[in-house]
Amino acid sequence: MTVTAPGHQKLTMAQTLNRALRDAMTADPAVVVFGEDVGALGGVFRITDGLTAEFGEDRCFDTPLAESGIVGVAVGMAMNGLRPVVEMQFDAFAYPAFEQIVSHVAKMRNRTRGRVALPMVIRVPYAGGIGGVEHHCDSSEAYYAHTPGLHVVAPANPADAYGLLRAAIASDDPVVFLEPKKLYWSKEEVELGAPVPGIGTAVVRREGTDATLIAYGPAVPVALEAAEVAAAEGRSLQVVDLRSIVPFDDETVCAAVRRTGRAVVVAEASGFASVSSEIVARVTERCFHALAAPIRRVTGFDIPYPPPKLEHFQLPGVDRVLDAVDDLQWEDR
Amino acid sequence: MTGDAHHLLPSAEPVTLIDCHGRPVASTAYAAPDAAALVRAFAALVTARRLNDQAYALVRQGRLAVYPSSHGQEACQVAAAQVLAEGDWLFPTYRDTIAAVNRGVDPVEALSLLKGDWHCGYDPYEHHVAPHTTPLATQLPHAVGVAHAARLRGEPTVVMALCGDGGTSEGDFHEALNFAAVLRAPVVFLVQNNEYAISVPLARQTAAPSLAYKGIGYGVPGERVDGNDAAALLAVLGAAVERARAGGGPQLIEAHTYRMQAHTNADDASRYRRDSEVAAWVERDPLTRLEAHLRKRDLLDDARLAELTAEAERVATHLRDGLNRDVTPDPAMLFDHVYARPTPQLAEQAALVADELEREGALR
Ligand SMILES: Cc1ncc(C[n+]2csc(CCOP(=O)(O)OP(=O)(O)O)c2C)c(N)n1
Ligand SMILES: [Mg+2]
Numbered sequence: 001m002t003v004t005a006p007g008h009q010k011l012t013m014a015q016t017l018n019r020a021l022r023d024a025m026t027a028d029p030a031v032v033v034f035g036e037d038v039g040a041l042g043g044v045f046r047i048t049d050g051l052t053a054e055f056g057e058d059r060c061f062d063t064p065l066a067e068s069g070i071v072g073v074a075v076g077m078a079m080n081g082l083r084p085v086v087e088m089q090f091d092a093f094a095y096p097a098f099e100q101i102v103s104h105v106a107k108m109r110n111r112t113r114g115r116v117a118l119p120m121v122i123r124v125p126y127a128g129g130i131g132g133v134e135h136h137c138d139s140s141e142a143y144y145a146h147t148p149g150l151h152v153v154a155p156a157n158p159a160d161a162y163g164l165l166r167a168a169i170a171s172d173d174p175v176v177f178l179e180p181k182k183l184y185w186s187k188e189e190v191e192l193g194a195p196v197p198g199i200g201t202a203v204v205r206r207e208g209t210d211a212t213l214i215a216y217g218p219a220v221p222v223a224l225e226a227a228e229v230a231a232a233e234g235r236s237l238q239v240v241d242l243r244s245i246v247p248f249d250d251e252t253v254c255a256a257v258r259r260t261g262r263a264v265v266v267a268e269a270s271g272f273a274s275v276s277s278e279i280v281a282r283v284t285e286r287c288f289h290a291l292a293a294p295i296r297r298v299t300g301f302d303i304p305y306p307p308p309k310l311e312h313f314q315l316p317g318v319d320r321v322l323d324a325v326d327d328l329q330w331e332d333r
Numbered sequence: 334m335t336g337d338a339h340h341l342l343p344s345a346e347p348v349t350l351i352d353c354h355g356r357p358v359a360s361t362a363y364a365a366p367d368a369a370a371l372v373r374a375f376a377a378l379v380t381a382r383r384l385n386d387q388a389y390a391l392v393r394q395g396r397l398a399v400y401p402s403s404h405g406q407e408a409c410q411v412a413a414a415q416v417l418a419e420g421d422w423l424f425p426t427y428r429d430t431i432a433a434v435n436r437g438v439d440p441v442e443a444l445s446l447l448k449g450d451w452h453c454g455y456d457p458y459e460h461h462v463a464p465h466t467t468p469l470a471t472q473l474p475h476a477v478g479v480a481h482a483a484r485l486r487g488e489p490t491v492v493m494a495l496c497g498d499g500g501t502s503e504g505d506f507h508e509a510l511n512f513a514a515v516l517r518a519p520v521v522f523l524v525q526n527n528e529y530a531i532s533v534p535l536a537r538q539t540a541a542p543s544l545a546y547k548g549i550g551y552g553v554p555g556e557r558v559d560g561n562d563a564a565a566l567l568a569v570l571g572a573a574v575e576r577a578r579a580g581g582g583p584q585l586i587e588a589h590t591y592r593m594q595a596h597t598n599a600d601d602a603s604r605y606r607r608d609s610e611v612a613a614w615v616e617r618d619p620l621t622r623l624e625a626h627l628r629k630r631d632l633l634d635d636a637r638l639a640e641l642t643a644e645a646e647r648v649a650t651h652l653r654d655g656l657n658r659d660v661t662p663d664p665a666m667l668f669d670h671v672y673a674r675p676t677p678q679l680a681e682q683a684a685l686v687a688d689e690l691e692r693e694g695a696l697r
Contacts, residue, residue, distance in 0.1 A: 032485075058485050064515055069474050069508030073516075076478020079463070081486070084478075096504075103468045104475070111452040111464055114670040148671050172673040200676070247676035 014184040016158040020165035033060040035087030071097040078118040091126040092135040105174045106149030121168045127218045129182035131308040139269030144176040152245040154178040154217030158188045163196025180218035202249035208238030211262035216242035219266040226321035261292040262328040271299030293329035343545035343555035350564040355625025363568040374563045381407040381431045383645035392598045396656045397447045401428045405593030408619035412566035422461040422492040424476040441655030470500040473509030480518040491519045499530025514551045519577035522585045527592035532605040548585035560590030561619040
């Protein structure tokens with residue numbers, strides 16, 4: 001898939017997401033957008049800015065405040081020929097929709113032996129780092145990733161945000177689309193004519209030879225910064241950005257780990273029973289003999305997300321990542 | 334917003350057009366359905382009862398895991414299907430197999446879920462019947478979505494969304510009503526109040542005077558109907574369907590009926606209700622009531638009844654034969670429809686099962 005308007009521009013992730021919605025709605029009249037405050041306001045993060053004005057009330061509309069209803073109605077619309085893209089206002093406010101997501105969104109294709117597909121996208125502004133009060137900063141990816149039938153993606157830069165959202169809307173499977181809130185305003189040179197990544201492909205963001213950092217979503221910039229600092233200190237770190245949590249790109253990740261023989265997983269979510277633990281398990285199962293040290297993890301603590309004044313303790317930072325790298329048994333103990 | 338909620342109120346008593354002895358009951362609000370509609374409904378009722386009893390027997394013979402019977406509720410099942418036009422959708426619960434069958438779903442395919450072959454045995458698009466839904470009330474927002482999508486395209490589709498009395502306590506019931514009202518979605522919500530949610534009686538479910546009141550707060554008009562009177566159900570549901578089709582928005586209908594048997598065969602109803610309570614409902618049976626009515630009007634005689642019974646027997650035989658046929662579901666199916674294309678991980682897992690099967694085969 002390629003984008004219609006080529007050329008380089010400096011855009012934020014919020015802008016490229018908005019662009020992706022607009023381009024998808026232009027390309028396919030079946031695409032409809034709805035949720036809380038997505039109409040006149042353009043969403044609390046302005047991701048749907050201008051869509052109602054451009055496409056009309058039928059294509060982008062505000063709904064009653066009821067997340068289960070939003071997702072449940074989207075299921076019916078997807079059953080009946082449309083491609084709904086719904087917005088959950090914040091990560092923790094998607095929980096009322098959990099039953100619909102787990103029991104119907106994820107299972108409909110399977111229950112009906114492929115007869116009823118649900119091409120729908122659930123957009124979730126997620127994770128912390130924005131000084132948000134409680135219930136506004138959850139990293140909820142493990143709940144979705146654990147549920148067979150869902151695709152789960154998390155872009156880490158404006159260009160991928162565009163490409164992954166276009167791919168998600170074009171997908172015939174339901175996609176939980178996690179948007180790292182703290183990256184909404186990150187600006188980047190974006191080539192709008194470039195081919196976009198498919199769902200399920202990880203990418204090596206930075207080449208390196210000594211150890212591999214594996215990250216996704218909000219943790220990717222942290223990993224990149226850590227690699228930058230490490231380089232100054234004489235250690236060469238490779239950085240893999242998963243982009244897709246489900247499907248998981250074992251090939252790219254394992255190849256990257258094999259090249260360095262050491263790895264650290266960086267993730268913002270609590271570590272227990274998490275995507276990060278899954279990554280460690282998968283890589284260990286596949287690359288045991290290539291590993292010179294056990295894979296380390298730098299994750300959030302196993303605590304409810306802390307209040308703004310303490311959140312920096314919870315977020316994986318460059319120092320913790322570098323400490324973990326230091327700990328990769330560079331010499332025999 | 335208008336302050337007058339009067340038009341939202343259901344009738345004080347459930348609408349009845351035929352009494353327990355088959356005599357017509359005068360109604361100012363609803364005209365009786367024509368003779369052809371009643372005769373058609375009766376034929377469907379005879380088959381419905383026979384299928385319920387056949388399915389029940391198949392559980393005892395071990396051919397079905399369990400069967401939530403609509404025995405006693407057949408008038409609701411038949412009418413909910415009969416009032417719909419081609420292209421309209423039905424959203425059934427686990428108890429609404431008969432309604433699905435009355436929309437054209439093969440009873441064998443409809444019971445695939447309970448036979449254990451696969452979850453949904455039929456193609457939902459073939460007859461516009463959604464898969465049976467077990468998580469209570471969760472199908473109701475889907476019904477609204479299907480209706481809204483149709484409305485956006487200017488199609489005349491109406492959606493009949495079924496749930497039980499217990500289901501009205503679930504959040505999705507309320508969210509669906511509210512969405513339907515705000516979107517003016519053409520949905521008819523039919524609650525079959527059969528007085529129990531497994532063991533829990535209606536009084537523990539709600540303090541509302543009627544379940545039909547539950548739409549009022551959302552601006553959804555309510556109506557109450559005798560759930561064992563096929564004529565009243567056809568009239569009330571038919572009017573709601575036509576109103577929705579004409580752009581009048583959703584309606585909530587409470588049909589008062591009774592679950593004559595236990596929740597499922599796995600349930601022991603003697604732990605929570607008396608036989609005398611059940612016996613009192615026998616004389617309100619939807620079949621005998623409509624039969625008496627049709628006989629009084631010379632729309633039915635013994636010969637015609639014998640024909641209908643034979644037809645019902647034919648359908649029951651089809652069900653029996655279908656369920657007695659052992660099919661071994663293909664294990665490859667486990668992985669085929671999780672996603673449009675299997676993920677690399679699922680492809681690996683499918684290969685693992687294929688390998689297990691091959692080794693098993695080699696041993697044999
Ligand atoms: C969300 C959910 N909770 C609990 C159950 C277990 N359950 C199955 S049927 C039932 C009773 C439902 O009663 P009602 O809605 O009145 O329908 P009926 O069985 O009487 O037709 C319960 C509690 C369920 N299926 N879904
Ligand atoms: Mg009940």
